Amino acid sequence: MIAHIAGIIAAVAFLVLVCFIGIFLVRMTKTMGEINRSLNTITDDVDALSHQTENIMSNANELLKDVNGKVASIDPAFQAMGDLGQSVSDLNAATRELTAKVGKNNEKKNRFASATKVGKAAFDVYRDRRNKHHDEEE
Template identity: 35%
Template sequence: MNLTGGEIAGLIAAIAFAILAISLAVVIFKAGSVIGELNTTIDEVNKTITVLTKNTDHLLIEVEGLLNKSNTTLNDVNGKLSLTDPLFKAVGDLGLSVSELNNATKNLTTQLSGSAKKGSTIGISRKVGEKVSRL
């Protein structure tokens, strides 16, 4: 059996084509399994998204209720805090009165000590009585 050059070239081409066809078949088969796994993954992702959407909806409803309760509580606290304003005003007025009383006492003491240096104890008693009656 003698093979000519054309027959050898044809045989090599046929073997190369067979190898190429087998390689292509293997690649297509593997791509098919990858696509099958991808479809399975996409189905699982869709199921997970559905569950997450339901859970998120429930969570948003709970958060909205919590925010409503927080707003109600905050409004109540603000109302009660505004009721304490007169108390703080009264405490401030009391502080001013005490400060004025301290200043008057200091002035009286200063005037009496000056009078004590000048006069007798009878004069001091009379001046104390006059100052207290003015207050």
């Protein structure tokens, strides 16, 4: 009889083990199903993000090409402005030089004019004396 009781206990223990394994497998199946659904959702989201990212990158590349083209088209304008600035600077330098030369020439002219006035005054004095001397002789 003890053998029958031991067999029944072993059978009950095996039945409990099978039930726990069954419950574990059912829960594991549910978890795996949720993981599969989550992976499908994540895959769909990543595909959508990838598509949007490709569109953004394409638009960014087009925008960059457009900006590069426009920058290339205005480069000559900036070069011309730089050349104009250099020309204005050269003109200012030439004007300063001319002003300095004119100032020096005016200084020389003023000296010459002073010398001329002194010479004229001296000549006038000489002529007046000669005329007086000539008038006295007559």
